[in-house]
Amino acid sequence: MSTIVETHDDHGHHGPAKGLTRWLYTTNHKDIGTLYLWFSFLMLFIGGAMAMVIRAELFEPGLQIVQPEFFNQMTTNHGLIMVFGVIMPAFVGLANWMIPMQIGAPDMALPRLNNLSFWLLPMAFGILISTLFMPAGGPNFGWTFYAPLSTTYAPDTVTFFIFSVHVMGASSILGSINIITTILNMRAPGMTLMKMPLFVWSWLITAYLLIAVMPVLAGTVTMMLMDIHFGTSFFDAAGGGDPVLFQHIFWFFGHPEVYIMILPAFGIVSHIIETFSRKPIFGYSSMVYALTSIAVLSFVVWAHHMFTVGMPLAGELFFMYSTMLIAIPTGVKVFNWVATMFRGSISFETPMLFAIAFVSLFTIGGFSGLMLAIVPADFQYHDTYFVVAHFHYVLVPGSLFGIIAGVYYWLPKWTGNMYDETLGKLHFWLSFFSVNLTFFPMHFVGLAGMPRRYPDYALQFADFNAIVSVGAFIFGFTQLLLLFIVIKSIRTGKKASDEVWEDTKDWGLEWTLDSPPPYHSFTVQPEVK
Amino acid sequence: MKSISRVTRKFIYALLFLAPTSVFSEASDYNMPVGVTEVSKEIFDLHMLIMWICVWIGVVVFGIMFYSLFKYRKSTGAKASKIDDHFWLEITWTVAATLILVGMAIPSTTVMIKAYDDREGDINIMVTGYQWKWQYKYLEDDISFFSNLSTSQEQIDNDIPKGEFYLSEVDEPLVIPINKRIRFLITGNDVIHSWWVPDFAVKQDAVPGFINTAWTNVPKPGIYRGACTELCGIKHAFMPVVVRAVEQEEYDAWVVEKIALAEAERLLNEKVWTKAELVERGEGVYLKNCVACHQTNGQGLPPVFPALVGSEIVMRDKTRNIEILMEGVRGAAMQSFANQLSEVDMASVITYTRQSWSNGKNGDGEIIIPQEIVDYKNKVDL
Ligand SMILES: [Cu+2]
Numbered sequence: 066m067s068t069i070v071e072t073h074d075d076h077g078h079h080g081p082a083k084g085l086t087r088w089l090y091t092t093n094h095k096d097i098g099t100l101y102l103w104f105s106f107l108m109l110f111i112g113g114a115m116a117m118v119i120r121a122e123l124f125e126p127g128l129q130i131v132q133p134e135f136f137n138q139m140t141t142n143h144g145l146i147m148v149f150g151v152i153m154p155a156f157v158g159l160a161n162w163m164i165p166m167q168i169g170a171p172d173m174a175l176p177r178l179n180n181l182s183f184w185l186l187p188m189a190f191g192i193l194i195s196t197l198f199m200p201a202g203g204p205n206f207g208w209t210f211y212a213p214l215s216t217t218y219a220p221d222t223v224t225f226f227i228f229s230v231h232v233m234g235a236s237s238i239l240g241s242i243n244i245i246t247t248i249l250n251m252r253a254p255g256m257t258l259m260k261m262p263l264f265v266w267s268w269l270i271t272a273y274l275l276i277a278v279m280p281v282l283a284g285t286v287t288m289m290l291m292d293i294h295f296g297t298s299f300f301d302a303a304g305g306g307d308p309v310l311f312q313h314i315f316w317f318f319g320h321p322e323v324y325i326m327i328l329p330a331f332g333i334v335s336h337i338i339e340t341f342s343r344k345p346i347f348g349y350s351s352m353v354y355a356l357t358s359i360a361v362l363s364f365v366v367w368a369h370h371m372f373t374v375g376m377p378l379a380g381e382l383f384f385m386y387s388t389m390l391i392a393i394p395t396g397v398k399v400f401n402w403v404a405t406m407f408r409g410s411i412s413f414e415t416p417m418l419f420a421i422a423f424v425s426l427f428t429i430g431g432f433s434g435l436m437l438a439i440v441p442a443d444f445q446y447h448d449t450y451f452v453v454a455h456f457h458y459v460l461v462p463g464s465l466f467g468i469i470a471g472v473y474y475w476l477p478k479w480t481g482n483m484y485d486e487t488l489g490k491l492h493f494w495l496s497f498f499s500v501n502l503t504f505f506p507m508h509f510v511g512l513a514g515m516p517r518r519y520p521d522y523a524l525q526f527a528d529f530n531a532i533v534s535v536g537a538f539i540f541g542f543t544q545l546l547l548l549f550i551v552i553k554s555i556r557t558g559k560k561a562s563d564e565v566w567e568d569t570k571d572w573g574l575e576w577t578l579d580s581p582p583p584y585h586s587f588t589v590q591p592e593v594k
Numbered sequence: 595m596k597s598i599s600r601v602t603r604k605f606i607y608a609l610l611f612l613a614p615t616s617v618f619s620e621a622s623d624y625n626m627p628v629g630v631t632e633v634s635k636e637i638f639d640l641h642m643l644i645m646w647i648c649v650w651i652g653v654v655v656f657g658i659m660f661y662s663l664f665k666y667r668k669s670t671g672a673k674a675s676k677i678d679d680h681f682w683l684e685i686t687w688t689v690a691a692t693l694i695l696v697g698m699a700i701p702s703t704t705v706m707i708k709a710y711d712d713r714e715g716d717i718n719i720m721v722t723g724y725q726w727k728w729q730y731k732y733l734e735d736d737i738s739f740f741s742n743l744s745t746s747q748e749q750i751d752n753d754i755p756k757g758e759f760y761l762s763e764v765d766e767p768l769v770i771p772i773n774k775r776i777r778f779l780i781t782g783n784d785v786i787h788s789w790w791v792p793d794f795a796v797k798q799d800a801v802p803g804f805i806n807t808a809w810t811n812v813p814k815p816g817i818y819r820g821a822c823t824e825l826c827g828i829k830h831a832f833m834p835v836v837v838r839a840v841e842q843e844e845y846d847a848w849v850v851e852k853i854a855l856a857e858a859e860r861l862l863n864e865k866v867w868t869k870a871e872l873v874e875r876g877e878g879v880y881l882k883n884c885v886a887c888h889q890t891n892g893q894g895l896p897p898v899f900p901a902l903v904g905s906e907i908v909m910r911d912k913t914r915n916i917e918i919l920m921e922g923v924r925g926a927a928m929q930s931f932a933n934q935l936s937e938v939d940m941a942s943v944i945t946y947t948r949q950s951w952s953n954g955k956n957g958d959g960e961i962i963i964p965q966e967i968v969d970y971k972n973k974v975d976l
Contacts (some may be wrong), residue, residue: 127752133828152890207825212786240816302803345678351683374799378710389695396691406662410674432648441705442641446795448823516823519831523762
């Protein structure tokens with residue numbers, strides 16, 4: 066052990082290594098955070114390109130650009146990449162950058178593990194994306210990969226898909242172990258749990274969720290592997306198995322996964338709202354309790370994704386009630402954000418604009434979620450574009466806007482340069498307009514009866530689909546602007562002060578460091594009162 | 595493309611639809627269909643109720659938020675207060691949220707109990723999802739048939755203009771009488787499908803190995819169109835549901851006719867078939883059942899769907915050829931067609947594939963007569 070400590074110390078004096086090896090071998094939380102964020106950004110454009118293919122095909126009825134076989138590969142990979150390759154890595158990247166800085170630590174607790182958890186990701190996605198170029202084609206059974214479509218009826222490449230999911234899962238579990246260890250052991254003296262910044266709280270809970278459910282996902286895909294190659298029949302009715310079992314296990318993972326993709330955004334947005342309202346977050350402890358109860362409830366609502374699968378009445382009602390319960394802590398969070406703005410002193414920098422959009426549009430996604438929880442009504446909504454509208458509202462102007470808000474908020478701290486505020490605002494307004502143009506009409510297409518995952522559709526859905534496609538193209542191209550703004554801020558820009566925004570020293574330890582912060586964040590632990 | 599003005603008009607209507615003062619809250623083609631059954635109407639009302647509650651909560655919450663954003667702008671010199679908690683306020687809104695939810699849960703439960711009712715029906719119909727078509731089997735009357743998409747491939751490929759019921763028309767709809775309790779027993783043959791008729795508010799997954807139930811009672815004659823709503827492979831979007839609800843007398847006549855047709859079909863097994871007759875009939879069967887995978891030209895879509903042209907089995911191995919069609923290939927998309935095709939259709943489609951393209955010239959050129967299929971079935975039964 067002692068040798069490890071020595072080399073580490075040694076390395077500290079030299080700062081980052083030069084060239085490619087800096088990134089390959091790095092154990093530094095900021096470098097790894099940066100890697101995660103760039104990886105996620107790259108995946109955003111790949112997954113986004115797939116969305117563009119989907120929307121181009123759906124612009125008009127008829128098959129014009131791609132065939133259904135490829136279309137299904139696009140919807141599947143778009144979903145997988147956005148969930149596992151964009152939203153999750155972006156949050157882990159933010160965690161890597163910010164958690165040590167927010168709790169007054171020099172680095173993450175397990176730096177080498179940290180390196181491993183990142184580098185597993187490019188491997189996983191390299192495998193996944195390579196299947197698209199194989200003769201049998203990539204996964205085409207939806208990101209929820211229901212058996213037996215994903216087992217008996219899957220293309221041969223499904224084995225690569227399974228392997229890639231295993232690798233992603235390993236990466237997430239290792240990352241979570243690291244985050245939990247860091248938070249529990251490396252907080253500055255005086256920072257009790259109930260004094261932790263909300264972003265740290267949200268990640269602590271998220272990491273526990275990940276550790277709880279990632280093994281379930283691994284179990285699911287392993288059972289698939291057994292069915293496909295080793296003659297078992299877990300999910301094959303002909304062999305005495307149960308295709309519905311697949312869905313139960315999948316959603317037992319899948320529902321907590323949904324909250325994994327939103328909780329850290331709650332943390333980020335809370336910080337931004339307090340900063341730009343110049344007022345401490347309202348109801349800190351109720352925010353923590355709400356986070357915790359959302360996490361606990363997330364384990365008992367999974368079957369609301371399966372209301373039409375044929376459950377007993379008591380089951381349907383149980384999952385309806387438990388799902389409705391989640392609206393309470395979620396509502397409490399929204400009320401607290403609004404109460405924080407109330408009687409504040411509010412300014413509208415880009416991070417705040419994204420945070421406000423987050424609160425309003427995520428709430429709309431919450432409302433449609435509540436509607437979907439109503440079982441009898443769900444018989445009509447289920448598997449239509451109404452569901453697509455719902456989860457895109459919580460994931461795009463929800464999670465993604467939360468991430469973007471966080472990037473604008475902390476970017477000056479990371480680079481030492483302010484980003485271009487005018488371009489930032491332009492980026493916001495274009496994104497805000499186009500995100501609604503894309504996803505709002507989907508509610509109507511869905512209510513009118515268009516099922517999801519359709520490469521072609523009946524004529525009455527044509528008008529709205531055209532609008533949706535136009536919105537999607539605008540939204541897609543707008544994100545190139547974000548790329549430009551980030552690169553610009555890395556290279557030039559007005560020097561950012563240590564506090565970056567006004568009086569932020571009160572809001573968190575990260576603002577007491579230089580901008581950009583030293584390579585090893587806190588070499589002397591700060592004291593929290 | 596539709597004229598732009600129509601598009602914008604619809605869009606404005608759509609925005610109004612979520613506005614608190616709606617000009618309409620009734621049926622429209624951008625809202626959930628009201629439907630025709632008692633259950634579908636109650637579900638529609640429930641949907642509107644929940645939606646309006648959400649809208650009003652939204653109005654209040656967003657109202658306060660935008661008021662705060664406007665009123666407490668820093669640019670107008672607003673000073674931030676330092677209040678960061680209020681115990682009773684937290685309790686109040688938690689309780690308020692809970693009460694609203696209870697208010698939603700009560701009507702939802704009532705409607706749910708009504709919709710969920712698995713007693714026997716006056717008529718019981720087995721609905722089976724296949725890749726990519728529906729089979730309807732009337733349990734009381736021994737009627738059974740498949741319902742395939744009837745929109746032509748040319749329309750899908752944009753070679754000819756699209757018809758009014760593009761992708762929501764079938765060769766043979768499900769026929770039911772009005773004012774009768776119809777119970778559906780829903781299952782899947784290969785992967786999971788989901789059978790949905792919006793106007794009845796019936797959506798049930800068709801899961802292999804399970805039989806789910808759903809029911810309806812349609813008061814009004816008409817044609818009701820629905821879809822498959824669970825991703826089931828390449829042609830997921832191309833297996834619509836069409837139900838024709840008719841008066842009782844018309845239904846009875848239809849049943850008699852169907853039974854007579856089935857009987858005539860059985861008699862065909864005894865007829866002496868010529869090669870030309872078999873090929874001709876087989877072409878129709880092939881176009882309806884096989885082109886999705888093996889393509890019209892018999893070239894398939896390798897590597898997933900093999901070509902039948904030049905296949906050793908199709909050209910020379912009659913026994914195996916029959917076996918594949920009757921049993922399917924386990925673990926592959928090639929399913930058993932034993933239940934889907936009559937003996938005559940089975941014999942003729944195999945003959946067709948053995949005689950068409952270059953297979954007739956290069957293979958053994960043998961034909962298959964219905965009796966061989968009957969024999970195969972008898973042999974397997976033993
Ligand atoms: Cu289907």
